[in-house]
Amino acid sequence: MPDKTAPSRRRRAATLSDVGREAGVSAMAASAVLNGARTSTRISEQTRARVLEAAQNLRYRPNATARGLADQRMNTLGVVATLVGDEPNLYFLEVFNGIMLGAATHGQTTTVFTIADWDVARERIPSFCDGRIDGLILLAPMLAGDAADWLPEHTPIVSVHSNHEIAGVPNLESDEESGAYLAVRQMLELGHRRILHVGGPTGASGADRRVQGYRRAHAEAGLVTPPDHVVRGGFSVDGGRDAFDAWMRQHAGQPLPDAIFAASDAIALGCLDRLLVRGLRVPADISVVGFDDTVLARAARLSTVAQPLGQLGRQAVDVLVGHIEARHERAPAHAASSIVLPTVVVSGATLSAPRTTQITIA
Amino acid sequence: MPDKTAPSRRRRAATLSDVGREAGVSAMAASAVLNGARTSTRISEQTRARVLEAAQNLRYRPNATARGLADQRMNTLGVVATLVGDEPNLYFLEVFNGIMLGAATHGQTTTVFTIADWDVARERIPSFCDGRIDGLILLAPMLAGDAADWLPEHTPIVSVHSNHEIAGVPNLESDEESGAYLAVRQMLELGHRRILHVGGPTGASGADRRVQGYRRAHAEAGLVTPPDHVVRGGFSVDGGRDAFDAWMRQHAGQPLPDAIFAASDAIALGCLDRLLVRGLRVPADISVVGFDDTVLARAARLSTVAQPLGQLGRQAVDVLVGHIEARHERAPAHAASSIVLPTVVVSGATLSAPRTTQITIA
DNA sequence: TTGAAAGCGCTAACAA
DNA sequence: TTGTTAGCGCTTTCAA
Numbered sequence: 001m002p003d004k005t006a007p008s009r010r011r012r013a014a015t016l017s018d019v020g021r022e023a024g025v026s027a028m029a030a031s032a033v034l035n036g037a038r039t040s041t042r043i044s045e046q047t048r049a050r051v052l053e054a055a056q057n058l059r060y061r062p063n064a065t066a067r068g069l070a071d072q073r074m075n076t077l078g079v080v081a082t083l084v085g086d087e088p089n090l091y092f093l094e095v096f097n098g099i100m101l102g103a104a105t106h107g108q109t110t111t112v113f114t115i116a117d118w119d120v121a122r123e124r125i126p127s128f129c130d131g132r133i134d135g136l137i138l139l140a141p142m143l144a145g146d147a148a149d150w151l152p153e154h155t156p157i158v159s160v161h162s163n164h165e166i167a168g169v170p171n172l173e174s175d176e177e178s179g180a181y182l183a184v185r186q187m188l189e190l191g192h193r194r195i196l197h198v199g200g201p202t203g204a205s206g207a208d209r210r211v212q213g214y215r216r217a218h219a220e221a222g223l224v225t226p227p228d229h230v231v232r233g234g235f236s237v238d239g240g241r242d243a244f245d246a247w248m249r250q251h252a253g254q255p256l257p258d259a260i261f262a263a264s265d266a267i268a269l270g271c272l273d274r275l276l277v278r279g280l281r282v283p284a285d286i287s288v289v290g291f292d293d294t295v296l297a298r299a300a301r302l303s304t305v306a307q308p309l310g311q312l313g314r315q316a317v318d319v320l321v322g323h324i325e326a327r328h329e330r331a332p333a334h335a336a337s338s339i340v341l342p343t344v345v346v347s348g349a350t351l352s353a354p355r356t357t358q359i360t361i362a
Numbered sequence: 363m364p365d366k367t368a369p370s371r372r373r374r375a376a377t378l379s380d381v382g383r384e385a386g387v388s389a390m391a392a393s394a395v396l397n398g399a400r401t402s403t404r405i406s407e408q409t410r411a412r413v414l415e416a417a418q419n420l421r422y423r424p425n426a427t428a429r430g431l432a433d434q435r436m437n438t439l440g441v442v443a444t445l446v447g448d449e450p451n452l453y454f455l456e457v458f459n460g461i462m463l464g465a466a467t468h469g470q471t472t473t474v475f476t477i478a479d480w481d482v483a484r485e486r487i488p489s490f491c492d493g494r495i496d497g498l499i500l501l502a503p504m505l506a507g508d509a510a511d512w513l514p515e516h517t518p519i520v521s522v523h524s525n526h527e528i529a530g531v532p533n534l535e536s537d538e539e540s541g542a543y544l545a546v547r548q549m550l551e552l553g554h555r556r557i558l559h560v561g562g563p564t565g566a567s568g569a570d571r572r573v574q575g576y577r578r579a580h581a582e583a584g585l586v587t588p589p590d591h592v593v594r595g596g597f598s599v600d601g602g603r604d605a606f607d608a609w610m611r612q613h614a615g616q617p618l619p620d621a622i623f624a625a626s627d628a629i630a631l632g633c634l635d636r637l638l639v640r641g642l643r644v645p646a647d648i649s650v651v652g653f654d655d656t657v658l659a660r661a662a663r664l665s666t667v668a669q670p671l672g673q674l675g676r677q678a679v680d681v682l683v684g685h686i687e688a689r690h691e692r693a694p695a696h697a698a699s700s701i702v703l704p705t706v707v708v709s710g711a712t713l714s715a716p717r718t719t720q721i722t723i724a
Numbered sequence: 725t726t727g728a729a730a731g732c733g734c735t736a737a738c739a740a
Numbered sequence: 741t742t743g744t745t746a747g748c749g750c751t752t753t754c755a756a
Binding site: 012013059061062063064065066068069072074076083087088089090092093094097100104109110111112113114126127129130131132152154237266269270273276294295296298299300301349 | 455657
């Protein structure tokens with residue numbers, strides 16, 4: 001006897017055929033009623049009612065996989081990021097938050113593909129484009145220039161903060177060089193002269209651009225950047241802690257810098273931590289400015305440079321969905337234009353005029 | 363003429379039939395070679411070579427949707443969380459990191475379903491179980507007791523930090539009550555007496571348990587919790603800031619508490635911020651202890667209670683994949699057992715012996 | 725207004 | 741060793 005009494009115990013979800021059978025109509029009538037398939041214009045009220053009732057009884061749920069196969073569309077966006085292993089990545093969290101917000105407004109869901117590092121992208125990314133997702137967002141990819149040769153042509157792709165221009169892949173980023181420039185200019189205007197830049201990894205274009213902004217601010221003020229005042233390391237708290245510590249040890253006996261310009265909030269907090277441990281007060285003894293305006297900065301009232309991370313995520317979705325729609329309707333693809341959003345300096349509690357006394361590094 | 367010369371320009375990825383045609387063999391021979399389908403035991407070397415070459419030329423990629431439809435399995439896990447809108451949720455980030463780590467070891471990918479709040483879960487969750495995912499992880503769900511009635515039976519589900527026991531849904535959590543108890547006990551042992559608890563939302567079971575631990579530590583020490591020293595608010599930095607500020611305003615003219623026990627790191631940082639603005643020193647004037655041990659705590663060297671968030675995520679995946687496998691092999695489902703991981707107190711820089719002087723709230 | 729048939733790309737059972 | 745057939749659940753085209 002069929003277990004009509006306990007539909008919830010069934011192992012498999014009910015299908016359209018099941019519904020049709022229960023309602024005494026064909027599966028496509030059920031499809032027309034339940035999923036709005038445009039089988040044909042109209043369904044009689046009676047059929048509709050019967051189908052709806054049967055669907056209710058059977059707890060019918062459309063199967064997204066089957067529909068995706070038929071439609072060639074899953075309404076799912078993929079996000080590729082390096083995210084596993086080290087310290088949780090707030091940059092990822094903020095952009096991802098924006099992506100999910102954007103995806104929700106377009107009725108899309110989001111799947112995350114994590115890769116250990118971008119060296120494996122060439123093997124992994126094509127394997128993500130296997131029908132599960134309609135388009136891909138690359139988060140802060142570090143790809144070689146030949147990426148256009150091997151990125152799958154059949155899946156629209158956009159990037160956020162790509163280190164390279166990739167043909168056919170629109171990129172969204174914020175104006176990091178300007179942000180760094182403005183922050184450092186403000187520090188110079190306050191009277192700071194010996195500003196240590198604790199930067200991000202060499203080769204990461206964002207980190208490089210922050211260095212450029214740092215240098216431009218100095219150059220424009222007619223100042224030379226103090227020698228040996230740029231260090232590079234990881235973007236994380238530990239990266240900042242380690243890089244700063246090493247620098248301090250190397251410069252023991254020399255005067256403490258007036259200020260630190262960190263390439264990320266995490267780096268800035270790593271520096272803050274080491275400063276406090278050494279008994280130095282911020283900003284009385286030394287000012288600290290971060291970069292990104294993540295929740296870390298807001299929690300610590302860090303002076304920082306705000307990147308519109310959430311907005312980058314939302315706009316990336318907009319652009320990507322536009323491309324997916326265009327392709328679906330066989331419209332010509334838009335030109336792959338890139339978008340640069342502005343950055344702004346955020347004043348916090350860690351930047352003030354420089355100290356007037358001399359402090360020597362212990 | 364077929365565009366053999368420019369396979370990359372094709373709109374659609376090559377299929378097994380395409381490969382078979384190109385290689386002059388059937389699609390299932392190609393399937394056997396390329397995807398290890400166990401159509402039959404062996405394929406001749408010649409066929410294999412031809413198929414491989416054709417696949418290479420055509421840049422064949424298996425289609426996960428089609429395979430999923432045939433297999434009834436997508437190798438994808440869904441994560442349901444409330445994540446949109448307010449401040450980025452570090453709790454989510456840390457657990458999610460663990461989930462992705464775990465998923466990777468099981469060859470699964472992860473898709474995130476965000477919901478505005480758990481009130482809409484009843485409508486939304488069943489719609490996620492539509493063939494896209496093989497199982498679901500609910501992150502900190504707040505569901506009514508009748509959830510077992512409407513949660514889809516055909517999809518295995520596990521929860522992390524559920525507020526309720528749900529029949530058929532194994533839950534993973536950490537021992538929050540003990541963590542709170544141990545932290546507060548340590549504070550009491552240090553000599554703190556007037557400990558303000560800035561708690562999380564009423565009704566969130568985790569927040570409630572932290573209050574219980576706070577009370578138990580007092581009771582066990584033969585102390586009564588100071589009246590009016592428990593406030594509840596959001597788990598976020600702003601939540602902490604606001605709740606603490608309001609409390610301070612209400613208690614102007616009265617003595618400053620010895621210490622604050624916050625129900626989350628974010629709350630603790632919100633309190634820290636308000637303390638600093640008021641010119642109070644931590645821990646010299648007042649100690650602060652957080653909860654969770656997120657990156658926030660590590661960045662600020664906050665004394666806190668560590669929950670093994672990443673590990674909860676990883677284990678949730680292990681349990682879920684076990685259930686999926688069992689179901690796939692038609693094995694009897696394991697009993698839905700729950701798992702409680704231990705919490706530990708982490709010493710940081712914000713907890714010390716209480717001050718000896720009297721401070722009055724301004 | 726409804727139903728039958730074909731196909732999305734793949735896998736499994738069976739035949740040759 | 742290989743090909744044929746059927747079917748996963750759905751949609752669409754076309755015929756009744």
